[in-house]
Amino acid sequence: MGADAIQTNGHDQAKLTGGEEIQRLRCFVKNYEWGKLGPDSLVARLQEANTGQRVDPEIPHAEFWMGTHESGPSHVDFGSGHGGSDKCMVTLKSWVLDNPDLLGSKVVDKWGCDLPFLFKVLSVTKALSIQAHPNKALAEKLHREDPLLYRDNNHKPEIALAVTPFQALCGFVPLKELKEVITNVPEITELVGSKAADQIFNVHEHDEDERVKSVVRLIFTQLMSASNNETKQVVSRMKNRLISETKHRELSEKENLVLELEKQYSGDIGVISAFFFNYVKLNPGEALYLDANEPHAYISGDCIECMAASDNVVRAGLTPKHRDVQTLCSMLTYKLGYPEILKGFPLTPYVTRYLPPFDEFEVNHCDLPGGNSTVFPAVPGPSVYLVIEGQGKLQTGSSQLLVNRGDVLFVPAHNEVHVTGESDVMKLYRAGVSSRFFQTL
Numbered sequence: 001m002g003a004d005a006i007q008t009n010g011h012d013q014a015k016l017t018g019g020e021e022i023q024r025l026r027c028f029v030k031n032y033e034w035g036k037l038g039p040d041s042l043v044a045r046l047q048e049a050n051t052g053q054r055v056d057p058e059i060p061h062a063e064f065w066m067g068t069h070e071s072g073p074s075h076v077d078f079g080s081g082h083g084g085s086d087k088c089m090v091t092l093k094s095w096v097l098d099n100p101d102l103l104g105s106k107v108v109d110k111w112g113c114d115l116p117f118l119f120k121v122l123s124v125t126k127a128l129s130i131q132a133h134p135n136k137a138l139a140e141k142l143h144r145e146d147p148l149l150y151r152d153n154n155h156k157p158e159i160a161l162a163v164t165p166f167q168a169l170c171g172f173v174p175l176k177e178l179k180e181v182i183t184n185v186p187e188i189t190e191l192v193g194s195k196a197a198d199q200i201f202n203v204h205e206h207d208e209d210e211r212v213k214s215v216v217r218l219i220f221t222q223l224m225s226a227s228n229n230e231t232k233q234v235v236s237r238m239k240n241r242l243i244s245e246t247k248h249r250e251l252s253e254k255e256n257l258v259l260e261l262e263k264q265y266s267g268d269i270g271v272i273s274a275f276f277f278n279y280v281k282l283n284p285g286e287a288l289y290l291d292a293n294e295p296h297a298y299i300s301g302d303c304i305e306c307m308a309a310s311d312n313v314v315r316a317g318l319t320p321k322h323r324d325v326q327t328l329c330s331m332l333t334y335k336l337g338y339p340e341i342l343k344g345f346p347l348t349p350y351v352t353r354y355l356p357p358f359d360e361f362e363v364n365h366c367d368l369p370g371g372n373s374t375v376f377p378a379v380p381g382p383s384v385y386l387v388i389e390g391q392g393k394l395q396t397g398s399s400q401l402l403v404n405r406g407d408v409l410f411v412p413a414h415n416e417v418h419v420t421g422e423s424d425v426m427k428l429y430r431a432g433v434s435s436r437f438f439q440t441l
Contacts, residue, residue, distance in 0.1 A: 021399040022415075025092060025384070025408040026051060028065040028072035033320075034126040035062025041123040042163060042302040046388065049406020066119040066384050066408050066431070068093035071151060071311045076410065092410060096382075104380045104413030107433055110359075117361035119384050119431040120305040122160075127261055128298045129319035130169070130270045130277075132328055133158065135292035139312050142327070149322060151311050157358045158307035159289045159342070161365065161429075162282035163388070166301030169277035171294055172216060172336045175205055181275045182219075187238040188272060191230065192222035213334035221329040223273055224316050232267035254279050257299070261318065270297070270317025278338050285365070287342040289356035293331045294339075304386075306431045308360040350374045359437040364430040368392060368421035376417040381433035383417075385409040390426035394419055403428075 029047045038044060038057030043064045048055050055061060065072035068091070076095050079088035093114065096102050100113045107116065133156035134142055142150040160168065173181065182188055182200050189197040199215045226234075239262050242255055251259075257279060261271045277295060280288060282303075290296055297318055315321055316328040344352035344365065351374055354363045368374060368390075376383070385394065391404040396415045402422075403409065411417055419428070 021412075022394060022396055022401055022417075023095075023410045024077045024401070025066060025074040025410055026077050026089065027074050027408050029061055030063035030065065030072060031059050032062035033060055034124055034128055035060035036123040036125045036302075037061075040125070042388070043121050043123040046121060046386075046406045049404065050408060060125070061123060063123075064121040066386060067117065067309060068096065068115045069118050069152075069309050069311060074408070074410075102410075102412040103382050106438060107381045107413070110437075114309065115382060115384075116309055116359075116433060117431055118307050118309045118311075119361075119386070119429075120307075121163075121302070121386070121388075122298065122305050123302050124166075124298050124300050126264050127270075127300075127318050129313070129315040129321065130273060130295060130297045130317040130328075131313050131315045131319075132293055132295050132332060133290070133307075133310070134312055134314060134331060138292075138331055139310065142312065142314075149324075152309075154308055154310035154312065155292050156307050156310035156312050157289070157291050157356070157360070158305060159287050159354060159356045159361070159363060160282075160298065161287040161304040161306075161354055161363055162284050163302040163304060164284060166282040166284075166303050167299040168280045168282070168288060168296060169274055169299065170280050170288060170290065170296040171278050171339045172220075172276055172334060173278055174337050175200075175203070175212060178216065178276065178336070185238070185272070185275050187234045187241075188219075188223060188275070190234050190237075191226045191272070192219055196222050212336065216334045216336065217329070217332070220273070220276060220332075220334075223276075224269055224325050224329055226269060228267075231269045231272075235262060235267050235269075235271050238272060265318045268318055270319070273317055280339060280341075282341065285343065285352070287344065287354050287356075287363075288339060289342060289358075290339075291357075293333045294335070295328075295332055304363060304365075304429050306361045306363050308358065348374050351376070353435075355434065355436065357436075359434050361431055362434045362436075364432075366419065366426075366428045366430070368419060368426040368428070370421045370424050370426075373418060373420045376419065376430060378414050378416040379432060379435070380438050381413050383411040383430050383432040385411060385417075385428055385430050387426065387428045390421065390423035392419060392421045392423065392426040392428075 041061040044061035074092045075089040136155040140153040143153040316325045344354045395418045
C-alpha cells in the first residue's frame with residue numbers, strides 16, 4: 001500500500017468487530033529515493049508479505065509505517081487476511097476513534113483517541129538528510145506558521161534499533177575531536193573564516209558548557225549558511241585533496257565516509273558538515289535513541305524505528321527536499337560527545353526490551369526458537385506487533401492467529417499475549433506505550 005492508500009468509511013463495520021480481539025493491519029510504504037531496491041529491501045519484503053502483492057523491484061522501498069499518522073495510515077483488515085477486499089477495511093485511526101477502550105483509559109486521558117507512537121521499518125541504501133526533530137513547543141510553532149511543511153504539532157523523539165549492521169551520524173563529536181577536525185580539514189575554515197574557526201581553540205573541556213556550545217553553534221551555523229556556489233567549489237577541493245592523499249596515507253573511516261557522501265550528494269554542504277558528527281555503527285540488536293533537537297543522519301542498513309506520533313523533520317543538508325537551515329541551527333542543543341547506545345535488557349530468555357526516556361513508546365524484540373513459547377503480559381495501553389521472520393501463533397483469551405513474516409497485529413489494551421514459535425526461529429517486534437508511563441501514574 002503506497003500513495004494510493006485505501007480510503008474507506010468502515011465505521012459501522014468497525015463497531016461490529018470485537019474490541020478485545022487481535023486485528024491484522026495493512027500498512028503503508030514510502031518509496032523515497034534513499035530506499036533499497038527489490039529483495040535487498042526489508043521494507044519491500046515486508047510489504048509483499050503484508051499485502052500479498054508483488055512489489056516493483058525497480059522502485060526503492062524505504063519506510064514501512066505502522067500507526068495512525070495521516071501521512072501513512074494503517075488499515076484494519078476485517079477480511080480473511082492478506083488481500084482482503086476494500087470494503088472489509090477501515091483506517092486504524094477511525095477504528096480507535098470509534099472504540100477508545102482499545103487504547104485504555106490512561107492513554108486516552110494523556111493523548112486522546114489516537115496511538116501516541118508511530119512504528120516503522122527503514123531500509124536505507126543512501127544517506128538520509130542531516131536533520132533534527134523539534135521539541136513540542138517548536139513543533140507547535142512550526143506547524144502554526146507552515147502547516148504544509150510541518151504536518152503536525154507534535155514532537156518526535158525516536159529510537160532506531162538495528163536489524164542489520166546499521167550506520168548513522170548522530171550528535172556532535174567531543175571537543176578534542178572537533179579541534180582536530182578544524183585543524184585537519186582546512187576547507188571548513190575556508191567556508192566559515194579563520195576568525196570563527198579559531199575560536200574553537202580558545203575553549204577547553206573545563207570551560208562552562210554554554211561557552212563551549214556557543215562557539216560550536218557559531219562555527220556550525222556559519223558553515224551551514226555558506227552559499228551554494230562557494231560550497232560546491234570547496235567540497236570539490238576537499239574531495240580532490242582526500243583522493244590525492246590516499247597515495248601516501250590511509251584515510252580515516254570518517255574521511256572515507258565523506259567521500260562516499262560526496263558521491264551521493266555532490267557539492268552538498270552536508271558532505272563537509274559530516275566531520276562535525278559522531279560516526280555510529282550499530283550491530284544488530286543495538287539501538288540509538290534521539291531526543292528532540294539532536295542532529296542525525298541515517299547512512300545505511302535496515303532498522304526498526306519507533307517515535308512519538310509525528311512526521312516533523314527540519315532538514316539542512318544531504319537532501320533534495322526543502323532545507324530550513326536557520327531553524328535547524330537555532331534549535332540544536334550543541335551537546336558534545338558520543339551518543340548512548342542501547343543494548344536493551346532481557347525480560348525473558350527470548351524477549352529484550354528497549355526503553356528510551358520518553359513516555360510515548362518502548363520496543364520489545366522477540367527471537368523465539370521453534371516449539372518454544374513466551375508471554376507478553378497485559379498492559380494498560382495498545383500494542384502493535386510486527387513479524388519479520390518465521391511463523392508462529394499469537395493468542396489472547398479471545399482470539400488466536402497464525403502469523404507469518406509481514407504480519408502486523410494490533411493488540412488492544414489489557415490483553416495478555418501468548419506467542420508460540422512454529423518455525424526454526426520466529427522474529428517479532430512489539431511497540432507500545434512506555435511501561436514507565438504507567439508506573440509513574
